Amino acid sequence: xxxxxxxxxxxxxxxxxxxxxxxxxxxxxxxxxxxxxxxxxxxxxxxxxxxxxxxxxxxxxxxxxxxxxxxxxxxxxxxxxxxxxxxxxxxxxxxxxxxxxxxxxxxxxxxxxxxxxxxxxxxxxxxxxxxxxxxxxxxxxxxxxxxxxxxxxxxxxxxxxxxxx
Amino acid sequence: xxxxxxxxxxxxxxxxxxxxxxxxxxxxxxxxxxxxxxxxxxxxxxxxxxxxxxxxxxxxxxxxxxxxxxxxxxxxxxxxxxxxxxxxxxxxxxxxxxxxxxxxxxxxxxxxxxxxxxxxxxxxxxxxxxxxxxxxxxxxxxxxxxxxxxxx
Numbered sequence: 001x002x003x004x005x006x007x008x009x010x011x012x013x014x015x016x017x018x019x020x021x022x023x024x025x026x027x028x029x030x031x032x033x034x035x036x037x038x039x040x041x042x043x044x045x046x047x048x049x050x051x052x053x054x055x056x057x058x059x060x061x062x063x064x065x066x067x068x069x070x071x072x073x074x075x076x077x078x079x080x081x082x083x084x085x086x087x088x089x090x091x092x093x094x095x096x097x098x099x100x101x102x103x104x105x106x107x108x109x110x111x112x113x114x115x116x117x118x119x120x121x122x123x124x125x126x127x128x129x130x131x132x133x134x135x136x137x138x139x140x141x142x143x144x145x146x147x148x149x150x151x152x153x154x155x156x157x158x159x160x161x162x163x164x165x
Numbered sequence: 166x167x168x169x170x171x172x173x174x175x176x177x178x179x180x181x182x183x184x185x186x187x188x189x190x191x192x193x194x195x196x197x198x199x200x201x202x203x204x205x206x207x208x209x210x211x212x213x214x215x216x217x218x219x220x221x222x223x224x225x226x227x228x229x230x231x232x233x234x235x236x237x238x239x240x241x242x243x244x245x246x247x248x249x250x251x252x253x254x255x256x257x258x259x260x261x262x263x264x265x266x267x268x269x270x271x272x273x274x275x276x277x278x279x280x281x282x283x284x285x286x287x288x289x290x291x292x293x294x295x296x297x298x299x300x301x302x303x304x305x306x307x308x309x310x311x312x313x314x315x316x317x
Binding site: 138139140147152156157158159160161162163 | 238239241242245272273274276281282
């Protein structure tokens with residue numbers, strides 16, 4: 001299926017949970033409401049015409065002070081999916097509010113989501129509800145804050161040993 | 166100068182000469198500089214000419230700690246521990262600009278120069294340094310060893 005057909009199928013199945021669909025230079029994106037995320041992921045993985053069997057990446061974007069989104073949800077959680085069966089790709093974006101930044105886990109669908117979600121927690125401080133082991137993946141336990149948030153001070157250092165500069 | 170100190174002086178020189186040509190390195194390789202380190206160790210540049218051909222993968226058997234590649238704050242306690250485990254006399258070489266100063270990784274994750282954690286004898290800058298610079302650094306370290314400049 002081409003990207004437009006995938007987006008049309010997704011919109012038909014999920015209705016208003018698909019907020020917006022975008023296409024840019026052959027990359028197709030669906031912007032989802034939070035409650036539509038897990039149904040969408042399950043549909044994309046299990047539908048025989050879609051069969052997105054590979055979760056390529058989960059990441060996030062901090063839109064703090066981003067022009068045009070100052071009042072909107074602060075974060076986007078971004079999912080990249082690929083189908084080894086049909087050789088097609090899709091990107092999903094889920095806006096998340098700053099207070100109680102929390103997204104349902106995808107570990108039940110793709111086991112690799114375990115580490116990817118831990119990385120997002122580590123870097124952005126977005127929690128994944130139902131994750132079996134949500135602790136830092138890259139940084140150390142003593143680290144305070146989440147360094148890829150735009151309000152993390154750019155020159156703040158937290159060494160385990162040595163001078164704090 | 167008495168006869169005794171003459172012989173002690175000659176003994177120090179002999180020890181320095183022997184140590185200079187029997188460098189057992191511990192390669193602490195964490196990043197891309199490791200490629201250049203391997204190129205230096207292989208036959209084309211042949212670091213064995215300087216008596217430094219046999220790396221030891223236990224810090225207790227090594228004389229020189231080669232810190233090759235970016236050191237993150239998470240890795241810093243490991244590096245310190247490896248250094249502490251080495252027997253004296255011991256020397257440290259900072260290989261590449263990341264170990265010298267942190268390089269362009271001026272961020273939350275990276276140690277801004279390993280000399281903030283452990284003492285360093287020779288700095289080899291470059292991103293990565295060419296094997297010629299590595300050999301130059303090694304020869305400077307040999308001069309330092311021969312002169313008896315060591316930390317106890």
